[in-house]
Amino acid sequence: MIDTLIWLVALPLASALATQLLPRYATAIVISTAIATSINAAALLYAVATHGVMLYQIGGWTAGLGIALRADGLSALLLMMAAIVLLASSIYASAYFNDNPLRRRFWPLWLLLWCSLNALLLSGDLFNLYVTLELLGLSAVALASLGGKTAALQAALRYLLVGLLGSMLFLAGVTLIYAGYGTLDLATLSRVVAAGPIAWSALALMTVGLLLKTALFPLHFWLPPAHGSAPAPVSAVLSALVVKATFYLVMRLWLDIFSEVVTPQAASIPGVLGAAAVLWGSWQALRAERLKLLAAYSTVAQLGYLFLFFPLLQALPAGAARDAAMGGLVILALTHGLAKSGLFLAIGIIQQRSGHDTIRDLDGTAQRLPATTFAIALSGIALIGLPPSGAFLGKWHLLAAAFSAGQWLWVVVIMIGTLLAAAYTFRVLGHAFGQQPYPRHPVTIAAEEWPALILSAFATIGLGLAGAPVWQLLKVSL
Amino acid sequence: MNATNMLFLDILLVIALLSLAWATLTATDARRSVILFIAFGLVLTLAWARLLAPDVALAEAAIGAGLSGALLLAAVQHHPRRALSSERQNTGKLANEKQNDSNPADLKSSVAIRWTLTLFCIALAFVLIWALLQALSSETSDTLAQSVSANLANSGVSNPVTAVLLNFRAYDTLLELAVLLTAVLGIFALSEQRTGYLPAGPVFNGLVSWLVPALILMAGYLLWVGAHAPGGAFQAGATLAAAGVILRLAGKRNIGLPVSKSYLNIILVIGSGLFLLVGLTMLALGRPFLDYPPAMAGYLILLIETAAMISIAATLILAFLGGRPRNREDRSC
Amino acid sequence: MNFDTWLPLFVVLSSLLPGLVMFFLDEGSHRLRTVLNMSGALLKLLLVGVITWGVFHQHIYETRWTLAPGLELVLHADTLSVLFVILSTVLWLVTTVYAIGYLEKSPHRSRFFGFFSVCVSATVGLALAGNLLTFVLFYELLTLATYPLVAHRGTPEALRGARIYLAYTLTGGVLLFTGTVWLHSIAGSIAFVEGGTLNQLHADYHPQLKVIFLLMITGLGVKAALVPLHGWLPQAMVAPAPVSALLHAVAVVKAGAFGIIRVVYDVYGVEFTHELGLLTGLGIIAAITIIYGSVKALSQDNLKKRLAYSTVSQVSYIALGITILGPIGTIGGIVHLVHQGVMKITLFFTAGNYAETLGIHKVSEMDGVGQRMPATTLAFSIGALGMIGIPPVAGYVSKWYLALGSLEAGMAWWVMPVLVTSSLLNAAYFLPILYRAWFKQPATKWPSEKILPARFETQAALLWPPLITAVLAIAAGMFAASPYSPLEWASLITRREYGL
Amino acid sequence: MLTAHWLYGLSGCLIMTFGLRAVLLNDSLLQRIIALNVMGTGVFMILITIAYRGPDAAPDPIPHALVLTGIVVAVSATALALTLIRRLTEEQDND
């Protein structure tokens, strides 16, 4: 049972090498790896639910010396979400790229991205996190630049520079930690760390580096062009997973390891930035001309919501209210991951079918692809946070935490953000009703539409109604 | 070499380092900053040697100054005369000569910004050094260093750095090889190989004829010596890549890379592939991933290092080539 | 797996599942769609019958599902919810028959019936909701399900109407959502308990409770079309007739009113609301809406717009009934929920018939329509008379109880004049239509008359539903005293609410 | 606390912050990449300074391994960045 952890990293890496060696069988290898890793992630989720935190010492060395892979409730949930999104996007990509010469280049980088995601979510060592961050950054940039046109290359280059700067700042923080506490292992660190100049400066450096890579409000300039110009399955994974992985690191640092070091004033900074991100992102999404830019700015806004939790979690004393709020944060992150990837896949279908994705003249294609428009509607519901979706529970707990912590400002921000989200979602959905001819059967391109539909349906109905296990699992970790 | 001489050397070295860094960063022309960067790399090698980090000095000389310098020089060679500013890209309009920030509007705002940024950076530096010194002064028991030397016996190698790299933190190195692979795959996806260089004259050919074999021999030596003295896969791989770069500069058509596409794929993938294979066989034997049995640890590490050397050399050469090799019989690889 | 815990869920699913299947149905498969629709409706009617019988005999039906720690989805069948469920189930069955006939050859029918069933399931879910969270969940689901129905035709006006509808309802939804979470953070999970639970809260919460009440009533007021928030209702008349019939007579508008009843009676408790001084405020707004709706209806030439404004004023009767402190007034308010639904749906059906068969949209075009379509106009007259409050149609029962209740509660000095003037205004805008329809000579040619092969004046599917609902309206009025009548059921509810 | 520590530590911090300043300030893409590399070397210098235990004691091998990995990662990132710039200039020249 214990080997699931290492197989989650080893399998994608092995199959990445295999697809590079045998390009002809690439699709078969990728789909089988995707299914195997998803089963593996499910097994891990079950193991964490029953046996609690799973620890795996690589090379058999004790935690201080060697590197430990550690899976608790939070990382297991994110791993499962990543597996679902990547499985659906792989099936979608196999149809999306079927006549594209770049196909041979796409699969190895895709699997390396998956390997780095799993490695990052499982890693229990600070320097190892730096290496996984670099691997994640490089593979994401390589995939984003597959778009080929000037805009895509320019955006990919800016994304690379921002990524490298972020990783370098993170490394500087890691260096200070090693200087101060002589250890790189997260578990020992959380026991040893104490408030002091080392902890503050290291945390500040690492956080600025990670916020650069997570595109929180003032540092988000690189995200819209990068996610807007990348191929559809890539921008789905970028928005849903890559940005989420760096957010997971910020969560791990702020709420788990450095939780004593963080002061209320310090915690209010991500809160204020998050609020600004919600308002700015939603406003820009409302004014975006292209669907992909709309989705990218919506990612900026949704990340803002996630950061709103930080001041609240810091203010709430440890207890039922805080656990509920933590569960709300995680379910909001999971729902956004699934919904946003479903949305990007659907936008990819529209762009492929009509050659462009400008919202104004969307009427024809939106009505000829009812299943795609339905997928956009479902993920739109999840982005706004309307009832059947997991985001409804997430926002419920966010508001409840704001009320019990007595911080009223966030309530106003959330209300405005929700209304803006509804505005930009239904601006797109308005085009779904018109007098265009209606196909006999709603699903037109099965291989591409079903993944988008399943992802957004999972976000809207799956997490909305069956969200309770998220809270039980979180008792295992933080 | 008593303390005062050492202090004198240190001060000289630090001054050299800081002035070179400042010159590199504030050079207006890209060519100038590349050359200064290479000089900075070489002086840095001295600094590592002074701080008793021979492995890192070797790596810095071979990869940091050497190959990064070669890549930068190759990039600068195709660099258009005027500075390739990012403003020109994202605004799309042809910026005026950005050579020396001549236009007043930029100057005014840039001076103000420059000053605030410089002050901010200096303040940040002093905050960092204050935190660093406090960290170093507090008696942080370097338990990790002791546990490395304690476990060195059954790690299969006597050089502590190689032991950490390939045994204790082997997982890091595996992911690092994956980073290298990602970089080369990204480069393949981006572009074709650059046009070659003119065939070399007699003198350069003479130099190449003896230098390349010497480099290959040295690479083998570095690989072998890595077990008990400074050296190892990365330095060996970089030296091998240097041989390839020199062959390329001499305009040779065959620079040691296999012609056929599948073989090239194999040598690119063999580094991380073999590493993973060894790890998984350990798993098959019921031991934790990458936990070598003490008896065979030395051989396994050497095996992994050879594969890694080949992969690193191939990756760095292909990076210098600038993209997918254009083979004679089939176009793309 | 005892049956009682799953029955409420089956009631909701009996229309939701056929709806979801219909989404993915082939556009051409009419027969399968009709079978699905009718079987869903009949099954629901059967299940509701069982529940009514059970609740009458104090039987508990409850489905619980934990969404998150402290948050539970509860479907609980009590007397008030059963009343609303019966109303919506019966009228949904009738409207489905009408819709099948009405949308005979129009496109997008799979989509239409899919959303139509989801909308009804949301209404039923909302009715059966056992706590505030479930209510809000189905309340927002209702908004989502009705938007595509309003925008069904795809014409620019339809899209504009749908956009306005969405703007109002989503803003209302957000306010209600925020109020609920706020209340939840103060008083924990709020179940609907007859007589309300908030009166035990400590006194210094009262200012917060007032603000929460304001937030929630505004949120619900949007759907209940209270005056400043009613703008969307006339705009939403661009929707096809069955949509405006079911939505604006039964589902959406009543959801708002039902929500207000739940909040005032089962969350705050009517005495506690009065104690907080909020009841009279609500009553004043209701009175203003009644008058405003009737006055606006006078000036509307478009028949459906006139009926829309009449709905605006009629729904506020329910709100007015709630604010009258006393069992009689409450009975009047609650029973009007059913009566208004039955009468208004008849009017919308007949309006739809006129539009579909003769192409009549304006009141001015209705000269002598009585000779051409006697049966439909008869149903229209019954509905209109009921609205004015002339016996034997059901309208007079609720107005009678409202007046009696206000006398008993001593609020007659302002409630009576409102009732009288609004009844006069109703007469003012309905009677001229009747006179024009029956006694005027028909114009030479109807705007766009369809030649229908049916033996009667229009398709059977379009003719029978209004007649059935007209008969129901009369029955509700005539047999008000019989044990299973809406009035009897409303008094049962009120007895339990006031704990008599 | 050795004199070498604060001497090289300070120079490492200064190089890092110079690099950071140059990355933010410079507008030539190539020089930004060089600045990133210089910033990296600054951080590596801090790491090696931490490992230094005086002229005669053996230094702590772990930071050395970290810096080795860091150098290789930096060179691969630089290689990708340079190819991306080259492809970008080609793409811009013909559109």
Added chain:
Amino acid sequence: MIEVIAATLMLSGLIFFLCGSIGLLRLPDLYSRLHALTKADNLGLGLLLAGLALYQRDLLFALKLILIWLAVLAASSASAYLIAQYSRRQDTDR
């Protein structure tokens, strides 16, 4: 005694390095600068290494130093030739 000889050797080596650098700064054009650099520095390095070898009195260490000197000799002369050839080709076809 050996130390004195070694010190003088190293000192003279450094002087040659100094001349090379001054030559680099003062001399007018590329070709003369190339002369200064390659000739003076190589000789300086040779003397320096000889002094060092004497100072250490270890044969293996001395052999390594000679190897270093040979490598630097080959590399600097080849690169000087290449720079000169390149600039001559630039001068002729301009």
